[in-house]
Amino acid sequence: MPNLDARLQAALHLIQAETHADIGSDHAHLPIRLAQLGRITRGVIVEVNSGPLEHARVNVARAGLTDRLEVRAGNGLAPLAPGEVQSASMTGMGAQTMLGILTRTPGRVPDALVLQPNDSPEPLRRWAQESSYHVAAEVLAPGFWRYPVLRLERQSGPDPAYAGLPGNAALRYGPLLLREGSGLLREQVAADIARLTPLAAPGRAAEHDLHVAQSAAVWLSGNRK
Numbered sequence: 001m002p003n004l005d006a007r008l009q010a011a012l013h014l015i016q017a018e019t020h021a022d023i024g025s026d027h028a029h030l031p032i033r034l035a036q037l038g039r040i041t042r043g044v045i046v047e048v049n050s051g052p053l054e055h056a057r058v059n060v061a062r063a064g065l066t067d068r069l070e071v072r073a074g075n076g077l078a079p080l081a082p083g084e085v086q087s088a089s090m091t092g093m094g095a096q097t098m099l100g101i102l103t104r105t106p107g108r109v110p111d112a113l114v115l116q117p118n119d120s121p122e123p124l125r126r127w128a129q130e131s132s133y134h135v136a137a138e139v140l141a142p143g144f145w146r147y148p149v150l151r152l153e154r155q156s157g158p159d160p161a162y163a164g165l166p167g168n169a170a171l172r173y174g175p176l177l178l179r180e181g182s183g184l185l186r187e188q189v190a191a192d193i194a195r196l197t198p199l200a201a202p203g204r205a206a207e208h209d210l211h212v213a214q215s216a217a218v219w220l221s222g223n224r225k
C-alpha cells in the first residue's frame with residue numbers, strides 16, 4: 001500500500017464516491033489508496049504528461065487494480081464524459097492550473113471536488129462562489145508548507161459558510177478554517193502579519209494583504225475556542 005503524506009491523507013478522508021477521477025495523478029497513490037480502502041468503487045486517472053502517465057500505469061498494475069482504475073492520457077477533465085464521475089480530485093498543482101482545468105471544460109466538472117493547491121486557494125474559493133459550489137469541508141494539512149485541502153459541492157444559493165465572516169479574510173484563509181480557528185491557522189495568520197508588516201506601504205499589494213491578515217486575526221481573537 002502506498003504511504004500518503006499528510007496532504008494526500010487529508011484529501012483521502014474527503015473523498016467517498018462510487019466513481020471518482022484523480023486529475024494530474026502522477027504516481028497515482030491517492031486513487032490507489034481510495035480503491036484499496038473501498039472509498040471509491042471505480043476510478044479514472046488523468047495525466048497530461050507521458051512520464052507521469054507511465055508512472056500511474058505501472059503503479060496501478062503493481063497494485064492489481066487495473067479492473068477498477070482506468071488510466072487515461074489527456075488534459076484536465078477533457079477525457080471524462082459529462083456525468084461520468086461523481087467527484088474529482090486535483091492535488092499538488094498550483095491554484096491557477098486547477099482554475100484553468102475547471103474553466104476550460106465547465107460541462108465536465110462533477111458535483112463534488114477535492115482540491116489541494118500548493119499555493120493560496122483563494123482563486124478557487126472565488127471560482128466556487130461564482131459557480132454554485134459551496135465549501136463543504138476544509139482541512140489544513142501540515143507539511144513543508146501548510147496545505148489547505150478543500151471539498152466543494154455543487155449547491156444553489158449563497159454559500160452559508162461565509163455568513164457573518166469578514167469576506168476577504170474568509171476567501172484568503174477559508175471560511176470553515178476560520179470558524180475552526182486551529183493553532184495551525186493562527187500560526188499562519190501571525191506569520192503573514194509578521195512577513196507583511198515591513199513590506200506594507202500605501203497602495204502596495206502587501207498593504208492589502210496585511211489588512212486581510214489583520215482582519216482574520218481580529219476575528220480569530222474574538223472567537224477563541
Ligand SMILES: C[S@@+](CC[C@H](N)C(=O)[O-])C[C@H]1O[C@@H](n2cnc3c(N)ncnc32)[C@H](O)[C@@H]1O
Nearest residue numbers: 023024025026046047048049052075076091092
Ligand atoms: C506535482 S504533480 C502532483 C502529483 C499528485 N497529484 C500529488 O499530489 O502528489 C502534478 C501532476 O499534474 C499533472 N498535470 C498538470 N497539469 C495537468 C493537466 N492539465 N491535466 C492532467 N494532468 C496535469 C502533471 O503532469 C503532474 O504529474
